[in-house]
Amino acid sequence: MNEQIKFIQGNEACVEGALYAGLEFFAGYPITPSTEIAELLSQLLPQKGGKFIQMEDEIASMCAIIGASLTGHKVMTATSGPGFSLKQEAIGYACMAEIPCVIVNVQRGGPSTGNPTHVSQGDVNQARWGTHGDHAIIALTASNHQDVFAITVDAFNLAETYRTPVVLLFDEVVGHMREKLVVPEKGEIAIVDRLRTSVGKGVDYHPYLPREDGRLPMSDFGGDHRYNVTGLFHDMWGFPSNDPKVVKDLLHHLVDKIETNVNIISRYKEHYLEDAEYIMISYGSSARSAIHMARHRREKGEKIGVLELQSLWPFPEAVVREKCAGAKAVIVVEMNMGQVMRQVKACVDRPETVFLANRIDGKLITPTNIKGILRVIQGRGV
Amino acid sequence: MAIKDYLRERFFPHMWCPGCGHGTVLNTLLRAVEDLGLNKNDIVMTSGIGCSARISGYVDFHSLHTIHGRALAFATGVKLSRPELTLLVPMGDGDALAIGGNHFIHAARRNIDITAIVMNNRIYGMTGGQYSPLSGPGKKATTAPYKTIDNQFDVVELSKAAGASFVARTTTYHVQEAIEIFKKAITHKGFSVVEILTQCPTHYGRKNKEGDAVNMLEIYRDTTAKVGSKALTENPALLGRGIFVDKDTPEYCEEYEKIIQLAMREVA
Numbered sequence: 274m275n276e277q278i279k280f281i282q283g284n285e286a287c288v289e290g291a292l293y294a295g296l297e298f299f300a301g302y303p304i305t306p307s308t309e310i311a312e313l314l315s316q317l318l319p320q321k322g323g324k325f326i327q328m329e330d331e332i333a334s335m336c337a338i339i340g341a342s343l344t345g346h347k348v349m350t351a352t353s354g355p356g357f358s359l360k361q362e363a364i365g366y367a368c369m370a371e372i373p374c375v376i377v378n379v380q381r382g383g384p385s386t387g388n389p390t391h392v393s394q395g396d397v398n399q400a401r402w403g404t405h406g407d408h409a410i411i412a413l414t415a416s417n418h419q420d421v422f423a424i425t426v427d428a429f430n431l432a433e434t435y436r437t438p439v440v441l442l443f444d445e446v447v448g449h450m451r452e453k454l455v456v457p458e459k460g461e462i463a464i465v466d467r468l469r470t471s472v473g474k475g476v477d478y479h480p481y482l483p484r485e486d487g488r489l490p491m492s493d494f495g496g497d498h499r500y501n502v503t504g505l506f507h508d509m510w511g512f513p514s515n516d517p518k519v520v521k522d523l524l525h526h527l528v529d530k531i532e533t534n535v536n537i538i539s540r541y542k543e544h545y546l547e548d549a550e551y552i553m554i555s556y557g558s559s560a561r562s563a564i565h566m567a568r569h570r571r572e573k574g575e576k577i578g579v580l581e582l583q584s585l586w587p588f589p590e591a592v593v594r595e596k597c598a599g600a601k602a603v604i605v606v607e608m609n610m611g612q613v614m615r616q617v618k619a620c621v622d623r624p625e626t627v628f629l630a631n632r633i634d635g636k637l638i639t640p641t642n643i644k645g646i647l648r649v650i651q652g653r654g655v
Numbered sequence: 656m657a658i659k660d661y662l663r664e665r666f667f668p669h670m671w672c673p674g675c676g677h678g679t680v681l682n683t684l685l686r687a688v689e690d691l692g693l694n695k696n697d698i699v700m701t702s703g704i705g706c707s708a709r710i711s712g713y714v715d716f717h718s719l720h721t722i723h724g725r726a727l728a729f730a731t732g733v734k735l736s737r738p739e740l741t742l743l744v745p746m747g748d749g750d751a752l753a754i755g756g757n758h759f760i761h762a763a764r765r766n767i768d769i770t771a772i773v774m775n776n777r778i779y780g781m782t783g784g785q786y787s788p789l790s791g792p793g794k795k796a797t798t799a800p801y802k803t804i805d806n807q808f809d810v811v812e813l814s815k816a817a818g819a820s821f822v823a824r825t826t827t828y829h830v831q832e833a834i835e836i837f838k839k840a841i842t843h844k845g846f847s848v849v850e851i852l853t854q855c856p857t858h859y860g861r862k863n864k865e866g867d868a869v870n871m872l873e874i875y876r877d878t879t880a881k882v883g884s885k886a887l888t889e890n891p892a893l894l895g896r897g898i899f900v901d902k903d904t905p906e907y908c909e910e911y912e913k914i915i916q917l918a919m920r921e922v923a
Contacts, residue, residue: 297736298732298735298736300731300732316918319911319914319915319917319918319919320918320919320921320922322915322919324735324736324911326731326732326735326911328728328731328761329728329757329758329761330757332725332728333725333728333731333757333758333761334728336721336722336725336728336729336731336732337728337729337731337732337735338732339721339729339732340701340719340728340729340730340731340732340733340734340736341732341733341735341736342732343717343719343732343733344733344736344737344740346736348732362722363722363725366721366722494699494717494719494733494737494740495696495697495699495717495737495739495740496696497696499695499696499715499716499717499718500717500718501663501666501711501712501718501719501720502718502719502720503712503720504720504721504722505720510665512665512666512712513712513720
């Protein structure tokens with residue numbers, strides 16, 4: 274049996290996934306509850322000839338991985354709330370310059386320093402709109418270590434496919450909880466490698482001229498093609514431009530390359546969803562409580578299920594609308610004040626049937642917490 | 656190669672004001688690269704935001720025009736991921752030492768093999784003439800209509816204290832000296848800092864009654880002196896020019912390579 278079975282933290286599962294996906298460069302700064310990712314990579318990356326650097330701050334970490342991505346490497350940084358706030362300008366740069374990179378945010382309570390060692394899911398909207406200006410972004414999440422591993426691989430694949438930063442929105446419970454991980458064999462999960470230009474030496478290479486399929490082949494810094502990368506609006510050469518058409522076209526390109534592929538990017542899991550009259554929508558560690566409750570209630574014959582979201586941005590509107598079409602009530606289970614609930618209300622046919630079951634005190638929402646709210650929704654008293 | 660072979664003529668005319676010293680910085684830097692016979696494919700220029708930062712668009716190297724103050728952090732990622740590349744990082748005074756001050760001292764502390772060029776015109780030019788951490792007290796700026804009260808950094812002393820293994824200062828008046836200093840800085844293994852005083856007649860000169868570009872260059876001539884010169888010894892009010900530090904200390908990427916060897920041995 275070649276199976277590699279580990280009993281590890283979620284943060285370690287993320288590291289395993291990143292290395293499986295081909296991570297070669299990590300820059301980070303210590304912050305709870307994500308620090309184990311940096312610690313483990315400082316040990317494992319040099320063993321594979323990769324590079325780890327602890328930068329002077331969160332901003333520098335984000336900038337360093339963008340620089341390393343441009344030399345042709347798969348890159349990642351990891352942080353939590355306050356660090357995620359600091360990284361936002363550079364994340365916007367990666368959006369604008371179309372640099373593949375992965376940012377892990379192991380969420381803790383906010384705002385500000387907040388509740389560093391306790392769980393929260395309060396950064397959902399920040400992942401979407403943390404950096405200034407119109408843009409698109411991909412944000413993924415997972416509720417158990419096998420999925421943390423797989424979704425981390427996915428994050429690298431999507432970053433390369435769409436030349437975009439991808440945010441992995443984990444949370445403190447998933448990050449620090451220990452459970453089993455079976456590391457897949459090499460080749461079991463497909464890996465997307467960097468798409469490099471086929472344009473030869475001495476021939477003009479246009480770094481920002483999309484191919485017919487919309488993808489932009491890259492050329493490594495240090496290679497044969499010398500070009501300009503900037504956070505300013507730019508033309509196909511990468512040179513700054515404020516020509517109204519260039520500005521408009523580039524902004525459309527940056528948003529459309531992700532938003533029009535929402536159905537391809539959408540990731541979700543269905544738990545007891547067939548014939549469900551009550552649907553819980555959840556993600557991350559709160560989904561574990563929702564799934565637990567659904568299993569328990571199914572045993573008693575109740576028609577209740579869970580739609581577990583694994584991609585939060587672009588928001589999987591079509592999936593949510595379709596799955597919730599026949600539900601008597603939709604209960605969004607999350608650990609914030611309704612950030613995903615508002616998205617759900619905006620896309621379902623009957624928003625008045627959408628309710629929030631949340632907990633915002635730094636403690637994991639329990640099946641009992643959800644049960645109490647469900648009783649009220651079902652008109653069975655408190 | 657001719658000097659124009661290092662330029663992207665497609666992107667000219669440049670955006671600097673008439674009389675600006677930044678063109679001289681570009682000229683002297685490219686002549687240094689030419690003299691050293693470096694391959695354009697081996698050079699990455701990383702810059703931040705401001706008048707100075709636009710220099711990266713005009714050179715025919717791999718160029719990374721980033722965000723305000725962070726050029727050295729981006730450059731660190733480029734360099735560590737591909738140590739064989741030559742990293743040139745021109746920055747303005749505000750870019751390098753106000754918003755980017757933390758990255759500056761830490762890049763120096765690591766002694767990573769990057770050439771940092773502080774294009775010091777003592778003002779924020781692109782935003783219209785606000786005072787910078789290198790303006791010094793008693794100066795006029797659009798955000799100091801009465802006068803500045805902030806002290807300035809001494810780039811040379813700051814770089815030395817932070818651990819840079821090559822530290823030099825020159826001006827846009829002393830072009831031959833600047834070329835030689837750039838050559839030594841680029842060749843030096845480790846973190847090199849070159850402070851080059853570069854005139855901004857549009858904002859700093861006008862606000863502080865230093866006259867036009869020629870007058871400002873003459874001020875550089877008259878108020879500076881070479882390190883070790885009799886003039887400097889006799890008149891401490893003059894600003895020293897030349898090479899202040901040039902020493903061999905362990906370079907970051909080379910040290911990291913040793914970590915890789917150590918880690919691989921441990922696994923084997």
